[in-house]
Amino acid sequence: MMATTRIASNTTQAADLLAQLSGTAPLTQSLPEQIAARLSERIVSGAYSPGQRIMEQTVAEEFEVSRGPVREALRLLEKEGLVIINARRGAQVTNPTISEVNEIFDIRAMLNGLRDRLVAESPQRAQLVPLLEPEIIKLAQTADNPGAGDEYIEIVLRLNRLLTQATGNRRLQAILGSLAVQTVRYTRLGLSTPQRRRQSAQNWQRLLRAIRDGDGDTAERIARQRVIDSRDAAAEHLRAQAVNTA
Amino acid sequence: MMATTRIASNTTQAADLLAQLSGTAPLTQSLPEQIAARLSERIVSGAYSPGQRIMEQTVAEEFEVSRGPVREALRLLEKEGLVIINARRGAQVTNPTISEVNEIFDIRAMLNGLRDRLVAESPQRAQLVPLLEPEIIKLAQTADNPGAGDEYIEIVLRLNRLLTQATGNRRLQAILGSLAVQTVRYTRLGLSTPQRRRQSAQNWQRLLRAIRDGDGDTAERIARQRVIDSRDAAAEHLRAQAVNTA
DNA sequence: GTCAAGAAGATTGTTGACAATAATACAAAC
DNA sequence: GTTTGTATTATTGTCAACAATCTTCTTGAC
Numbered sequence: 113m114m115a116t117t118r119i120a121s122n123t124t125q126a127a128d129l130l131a132q133l134s135g136t137a138p139l140t141q142s143l144p145e146q147i148a149a150r151l152s153e154r155i156v157s158g159a160y161s162p163g164q165r166i167m168e169q170t171v172a173e174e175f176e177v178s179r180g181p182v183r184e185a186l187r188l189l190e191k192e193g194l195v196i197i198n199a200r201r202g203a204q205v206t207n208p209t210i211s212e213v214n215e216i217f218d219i220r221a222m223l224n225g226l227r228d229r230l231v232a233e234s235p236q237r238a239q240l241v242p243l244l245e246p247e248i249i250k251l252a253q254t255a256d257n258p259g260a261g262d263e264y265i266e267i268v269l270r271l272n273r274l275l276t277q278a279t280g281n282r283r284l285q286a287i288l289g290s291l292a293v294q295t296v297r298y299t300r301l302g303l304s305t306p307q308r309r310r311q312s313a314q315n316w317q318r319l320l321r322a323i324r325d326g327d328g329d330t331a332e333r334i335a336r337q338r339v340i341d342s343r344d345a346a347a348e349h350l351r352a353q354a355v356n357t358a
Numbered sequence: 359m360m361a362t363t364r365i366a367s368n369t370t371q372a373a374d375l376l377a378q379l380s381g382t383a384p385l386t387q388s389l390p391e392q393i394a395a396r397l398s399e400r401i402v403s404g405a406y407s408p409g410q411r412i413m414e415q416t417v418a419e420e421f422e423v424s425r426g427p428v429r430e431a432l433r434l435l436e437k438e439g440l441v442i443i444n445a446r447r448g449a450q451v452t453n454p455t456i457s458e459v460n461e462i463f464d465i466r467a468m469l470n471g472l473r474d475r476l477v478a479e480s481p482q483r484a485q486l487v488p489l490l491e492p493e494i495i496k497l498a499q500t501a502d503n504p505g506a507g508d509e510y511i512e513i514v515l516r517l518n519r520l521l522t523q524a525t526g527n528r529r530l531q532a533i534l535g536s537l538a539v540q541t542v543r544y545t546r547l548g549l550s551t552p553q554r555r556r557q558s559a560q561n562w563q564r565l566l567r568a569i570r571d572g573d574g575d576t577a578e579r580i581a582r583q584r585v586i587d588s589r590d591a592a593a594e595h596l597r598a599q600a601v602n603t604a
Numbered sequence: 605g606t607c608a609a610g611a612a613g614a615t616t617g618t619t620g621a622c623a624a625t626a627a628t629a630c631a632a633a634c
Numbered sequence: 635g636t637t638t639g640t641a642t643t644a645t646t647g648t649c650a651a652c653a654a655t656c657t658t659c660t661t662g663a664c
Contacts, residue, residue, distance in 0.1 A: 142445055143647080167615070178649045179616090180426075187430070191437050193529070199388055200616055200655055215527045218476075222468045230464075281461040283439070287533060389617080413645070424619045425646090446625055446646055610661085617654070624647070634637080 144184035147175055148192075151185060155194045155205050156296060162207035166195060193294045206294075210350055213298055217343035220291045223284060224339050225332040230279045232323045232331035240278050241324050247271050248316045255309035264309055265300055271316065295346075302345035311341060390430035393421055394438075397431060401440045401451055402542060408453035412441060439540045452540075456596055459544055463589035466537045469530060470585050471578040476525045478569045478577035486524050487570050493517050494562045501555035510555055511546055517562065541592075548591030557587060 141149065151171070154160045166186065168179045175182070186203045189195045193216075195203040208216070231237055251267050254260045272292065276285050303309055315338045322330040387395070397417070400406045412432065414425045421428070432449045435441045439462075441449040454462070477483055497513050500506045518538065522531050549555055561584045568576040 140445075169615075180648055180650095183616090184429075184433070187433055199386075201657095202616060212528070216529055218472060218527070219469065219530055219533065222472045223465065226464060226468045281464070282458070283462055284465055287465065415645075426618055426620095429646090447627090448646065606664090608661100608663085610659105612657100612659075614657070615655085617652100619652075620650100622647105622649075625645085627642105627644070629640100629642075631640080632638085634635105 143177065143181045144188060147171070147177070147181055147185035148188040150175075151189060152192065152194055152293070155189070156293065158297070160205050162205050165202060165204045167202060192290050208294075210347060213295070213350075214343060214347065216291055216294055217298075217339055217346075220288070220295065221336045221339035221343070223288055223291070224335040227275055227279050227281075227284060227288065228319060228323070228335035229328040229332040230281065231275055232326055233328040234278065236278070237323055237326065240274070241320070243274055244271065244320055244323070247274075248313070248320050251316055252313045255313045256306050258306055264303055265296075268299075268303070268312070269296075298346040298350075299342055301349040302342045304349065308341075308345050312338070315341065389423065389427045390434060393417070393423070393427055393431035394434040396421070397435060398438065398440055398539070401435070402539065404543070406451050408451050411448060411450045413448060438536050454540075456593060459541070459596075460589060460593065462537055462541055463544075463585055463592075466534070466541065467582045467585035467589070469534055469537070470581040473521055473525050473527075473530060473534065474565060474569070474581035475574040475578040476527065477521055478572055479574040480524065482524070483569055483572060486520070487566070489520055490517065490566055490569070493520075494559070494566050497562055498559045501559045502552050504552055507546070507550055507555075510549055511542075514545075514549070514558070515542075544592040544596070545588055547595040548588045550595070554587075554591050558584070561587065 151160075151166070160166065168182045168186070171185075172179045172182045186195060186197060190197050190203070194206060196206055197203045231240065234240075247267055247270060251264065251271075254264045254267065257263075269292075272288075276288050279285070303312060315334055319331060319334045319338070322328075322334060397406075397412070406412065414428045414432070417431075418425045418428045432441060432443060436443050436449070440452060442452055443449045477486065480486075493513055493516060497510065497517075500510050500513065503509075515538075518534075522534050525531070549558060561580055565577060565580045565584070568574075568580060
């Protein structure tokens with residue numbers, strides 16, 4: 113199914129979701145980082161299913177490297193919350209319960225609140241508005257299009273990246289990036305219906321106004337609500353799925 | 359100065375600040391974790407100064423292990439934010455600017471807010487109050503004692519650990535633990551005067567009331583204020599220090 | 605048929621050596 | 635005296651082999 117994939121030399125083409133979401137795209141990636149990016153892609157896309165074990169030797173052979181860099185890559189993925197590593201039992205893809213997913217969304221809600229407050233209260237917010245506005249308009253246009261789920265998600269990710277970078281708070285960037293990676297598949301679920309997308313687009317429009325007005329309180333409130341809406345929508349879909357498969 | 363320190367076999371005695379703050383004390387620590395704990399201690403205590411390089415070979419020789427576990431230990435410390443690792447340039451102790459410290463405090467403020475709201479709104483909060491109350495009373499008694507700074511800090515750390523564990527939110531535990539490690543030295547600065555300790559103790563008393571009443575909004579507000587107070591006090595001390603040394 | 609004990613196999617943890625790269629010291633030119 | 639280029643050294647990155655541990659399969663007893 114998967115082509116044998118030599119990583120070593122030039123790998124600029126590998127779509128690096130992890131770095132993309134984190135907002136930090138270094139010019140040259142180390143070997144462990146490249147391996148982590150490839151594995152991350154497979155986990156987020158579902159090619160590796162939740163609970164599945166990832167064996168060092170297997171990965172090492174596939175990428176034609178030794179186990180050392182693979183080990184480090186797995187630790188990076190653990191940091192991102194994509195795998196858990198048990199002593200002497202190796203790594204396996206995380207399989208969070210609904211309640212754990214909710215917990216992650218709770219943290220995202222708070223930190224998105226902080227982020228959007230910081231942006232709204234920043235002196236440079238005026239420069240950011242022209243960047244956000246066209247995207248948010250596009251968002252509203254895309255919301256009603258039934259098949260445009262992926263495009264909608266793309267725009268949302270771009271908006272989040274813009275806002276996160278605008279704070280200049282590196283640590284916040286890192287944490288939010290990590291949490292985004294862990295929840296992206298659920299966010300996708302939550303935005304699958306036009307109705308939910310319209311609700312989401314409206315939230316973004318209100319956020320834009322709050323930022324333009326420099327209203328930090330409102331920006332924080334909307335940001336929190338936005339994530340909580342997303343959380344509830346995802347939870348509903350997960351419940352529906354569970355009923356279907358049962 | 360430092361005695362040669364074999365880690366290998368039995369090392370339960372090593373005071374493990376990192377695990378202590380994280381609230382997670384595993385029964386058996388892996389070799390990299392033990393090394394990380396020892397190094398963490400030195401960084402937090404100031405034995406390793408900010409900006410100082412930590413070389414793998416040196417550490418490996420001191421602990422009589424190979425470089426592999428040391429490498430992993432350094433990655434763990436990077437995750438905790440205690441060192442930064444540059445490609446092919448190794449690890450050095452982080453040397454955050456005042457503004458970066460402030461950023462970390464901002465994140466802590468938000469997540470402490472979430473934590474204390476969750477506790478206040480939890481059905482099991484009644485069981486927690488009897489655990490918190492005696493500590494908070496002790497806090498008020500210790501506040502005025504001019505020389506009891508360390509004891510005061512100890513109680514605050516214990517209280518934070520109790521609250522963090524009470525949420526049951528593992529991810530929140532991990533993030534807050536990591537942030538606590540990074541800010542503990544500044545928290546210590548901020549609580550060095552009896553006046554500030556009285557202010558702090560009063561905040562804790564109000565938080566206890568909010569938790570007992572199940573008032574999540576108030577609990578969140580107080581928690582945020584508490585961290586922000588701490589942040590401002592630390593910043594003031596850092597400014598004063600900078601003036602003195604200049 | 606079920607469970608327990610033990611052996612065989614698979615997998616992670618650790619080590620020491622080698623390769624690649626960055627930091628440093630020194631020398632020569634301006 | 636300063637700067638630039640070069641050679642040396644120091645340090646990290648990677649590898650393959652070995653040790654320790656866990657999993658699984660088989661065998662035997664009840």
